[in-house]
Amino acid sequence: MTRPDNDTFLRACRREPTDYTPVWLMRQAGRYLPEYRRVREKAGDFMSLCRNTELATEVTLQPVDRLGVDAAILFSDILTIPAAMDCGLRFVSGEGPVMDKPVRSEADVGALPVPDPGDELRYVPDAVASVRKALNNRVPVIGFAGSPWTLATYMVEGGSSKTYGIIKRMAYDEPAVLHRLLDKLARSVTDYLNAQIAAGAQAVQIFDTWGGVLTPEAFREFSLTYLRRIVNGLTLVNDGERVPVILFTKGGGAWLGDLADTGADVLGLDWQTDPAEARRQVGGRVALQGNLDPAILYARPERIEREVARTLDAFGPEPGHVFNLGHGVNPDVDPAHAEALLAAVHSLSRR
Amino acid sequence: MTRPDNDTFLRACRREPTDYTPVWLMRQAGRYLPEYRRVREKAGDFMSLCRNTELATEVTLQPVDRLGVDAAILFSDILTIPAAMDCGLRFVSGEGPVMDKPVRSEADVGALPVPDPGDELRYVPDAVASVRKALNNRVPVIGFAGSPWTLATYMVEGGSSKTYGIIKRMAYDEPAVLHRLLDKLARSVTDYLNAQIAAGAQAVQIFDTWGGVLTPEAFREFSLTYLRRIVNGLTLVNDGERVPVILFTKGGGAWLGDLADTGADVLGLDWQTDPAEARRQVGGRVALQGNLDPAILYARPERIEREVARTLDAFGPEPGHVFNLGHGVNPDVDPAHAEALLAAVHSLSRR
Numbered sequence: 001m002t003r004p005d006n007d008t009f010l011r012a013c014r015r016e017p018t019d020y021t022p023v024w025l026m027r028q029a030g031r032y033l034p035e036y037r038r039v040r041e042k043a044g045d046f047m048s049l050c051r052n053t054e055l056a057t058e059v060t061l062q063p064v065d066r067l068g069v070d071a072a073i074l075f076s077d078i079l080t081i082p083a084a085m086d087c088g089l090r091f092v093s094g095e096g097p098v099m100d101k102p103v104r105s106e107a108d109v110g111a112l113p114v115p116d117p118g119d120e121l122r123y124v125p126d127a128v129a130s131v132r133k134a135l136n137n138r139v140p141v142i143g144f145a146g147s148p149w150t151l152a153t154y155m156v157e158g159g160s161s162k163t164y165g166i167i168k169r170m171a172y173d174e175p176a177v178l179h180r181l182l183d184k185l186a187r188s189v190t191d192y193l194n195a196q197i198a199a200g201a202q203a204v205q206i207f208d209t210w211g212g213v214l215t216p217e218a219f220r221e222f223s224l225t226y227l228r229r230i231v232n233g234l235t236l237v238n239d240g241e242r243v244p245v246i247l248f249t250k251g252g253g254a255w256l257g258d259l260a261d262t263g264a265d266v267l268g269l270d271w272q273t274d275p276a277e278a279r280r281q282v283g284g285r286v287a288l289q290g291n292l293d294p295a296i297l298y299a300r301p302e303r304i305e306r307e308v309a310r311t312l313d314a315f316g317p318e319p320g321h322v323f324n325l326g327h328g329v330n331p332d333v334d335p336a337h338a339e340a341l342l343a344a345v346h347s348l349s350r351r
Numbered sequence: 352m353t354r355p356d357n358d359t360f361l362r363a364c365r366r367e368p369t370d371y372t373p374v375w376l377m378r379q380a381g382r383y384l385p386e387y388r389r390v391r392e393k394a395g396d397f398m399s400l401c402r403n404t405e406l407a408t409e410v411t412l413q414p415v416d417r418l419g420v421d422a423a424i425l426f427s428d429i430l431t432i433p434a435a436m437d438c439g440l441r442f443v444s445g446e447g448p449v450m451d452k453p454v455r456s457e458a459d460v461g462a463l464p465v466p467d468p469g470d471e472l473r474y475v476p477d478a479v480a481s482v483r484k485a486l487n488n489r490v491p492v493i494g495f496a497g498s499p500w501t502l503a504t505y506m507v508e509g510g511s512s513k514t515y516g517i518i519k520r521m522a523y524d525e526p527a528v529l530h531r532l533l534d535k536l537a538r539s540v541t542d543y544l545n546a547q548i549a550a551g552a553q554a555v556q557i558f559d560t561w562g563g564v565l566t567p568e569a570f571r572e573f574s575l576t577y578l579r580r581i582v583n584g585l586t587l588v589n590d591g592e593r594v595p596v597i598l599f600t601k602g603g604g605a606w607l608g609d610l611a612d613t614g615a616d617v618l619g620l621d622w623q624t625d626p627a628e629a630r631r632q633v634g635g636r637v638a639l640q641g642n643l644d645p646a647i648l649y650a651r652p653e654r655i656e657r658e659v660a661r662t663l664d665a666f667g668p669e670p671g672h673v674f675n676l677g678h679g680v681n682p683d684v685d686p687a688h689a690e691a692l693l694a695a696v697h698s699l700s701r702r
Contacts, residue, residue, distance in 0.1 A: 163681050165649045172650035172658075215644050216625045217661075251623065254604060272602065274567045293566050298516045299523035307523075310568075330514050
């Protein structure tokens, strides 16, 4: 038993009572931190930083030290899997990720390897183990992956997209090809998260970042199916404890009931979703995570504090709330504002 | 009385029974049509086309001729108002609209004129009158404007944005400044739509394109308030008939009850919204417009037809459905696919 000294986050994920509301921030280790930018310069490009165990560990711990978050999340990227599938991933400044070998046909899908997390992706569980050691049980570490649908959008479109025209044409006209791709990705994500859990991850989050660009029917067919399959395929025990699974579908506020039915432990809410309405949709089946507008970090600290109070109030007194933003920290915010957010959550939620 | 020969669209807006489901498409006059691209080349830049009565009339009628839509929508842009407020609007290829004089302070807001639709914006009601004449009562013409919040995002950010960090900082830290701007915009939009109605517009649509980037509370405070004020300020009679108002908040699926309370006649739905759930939220108070995923136009005509059938079915047999996409037509679709969509709606919905 190596329960972390601060297990508030894990208790909230299990809907157990806690002394205060635990908080972490999506993209808490990142460009808004000057100490991150210094390490990033040393590492060279973004994927080199992800692949460097020592430096990835260092940046993972930065927000634990500076902000006092109640969980660390592995510093990495959802595109590690497409990169290991040999899609020719590059990060182009100002344009985001580009895949030089987009997946467009049955043959393209057939040729994709399911990467071995003990081999090409070994650097990820290695980083988890290293983070776990460096944390020395201060707080739990969260592993993560992108959802199959989200990864597929980058692989089929060849990068980011505004219309998702290529992958949606595939969904409408060649659904069997897309399902074969999603099936391969679901197997890969399952192996990948299991390897992170085996390496010591005490919770895992699946980022369904682009699930919300689908119609309700298409969401159920092309994203939800595979989220459910992954949750069912995970070995959710670590140190004798259940490893909670967090699902976050951006724009998925209307589909929380479906997401709760997957067997996930926690659902992440975006800032457009009303917490009381979310509670109504999911009942007491899952814990909830969220959901401040990330833009609150542009506001003055007093204003941030007010918004924290409003949000704590909206989630109500019942256990099962992990405080977070409704999406990642933006790169141009003042770290002092993130500190103010953390302090406000911790002080205002303590009974 | 100059009721149009085809008044199916207007009857559906009023929730009266119709022989078939009327249909038009947001951005139906646009770059996907080769006949549009030819006119655009003649006109020069985009705003010059909007300002040219003869050419704007020609492109407005193109989809009526080619597709047989049940309503024409004036060819124009939501940014006519910020342009007339002297914000230094330019369209930069690949980047979208840029405002060289962004509105950032109390003084900036104070200096903004409320443009006179009989003067600087005169070209817009002139175009409506010209379209009305050219249509010769074949189908009704829809006038439109952007919502105050949506216009303000461009004016404050200085163009498009991913994070809305500047305007949201203003909303959190200087709400009085933002409210003053929104108030000015609401007065301007009201005058502008009334001028379009006076010139012959038989319906009007307000595009709240970016309402969905707000939290529920901020949506009510910064967008809904002004939508309600505009609806109340419109002179909604033309040719002795009520002029229906259509509100479309992209990403507003959870707030349809609030939108119905504004007094609007029709609510536009995006493709993420389930029509049955929308009916449940609004009861019989308003008609509904929508809501195919615009990406359906990338699919094969047979697939388009299946999706049309599913959508007609989802809206159900009760009157009060205007068929449309859930957002605008993308510029890279095949016009033959839009024709297939139109034919399918007309044939499948006829009893």
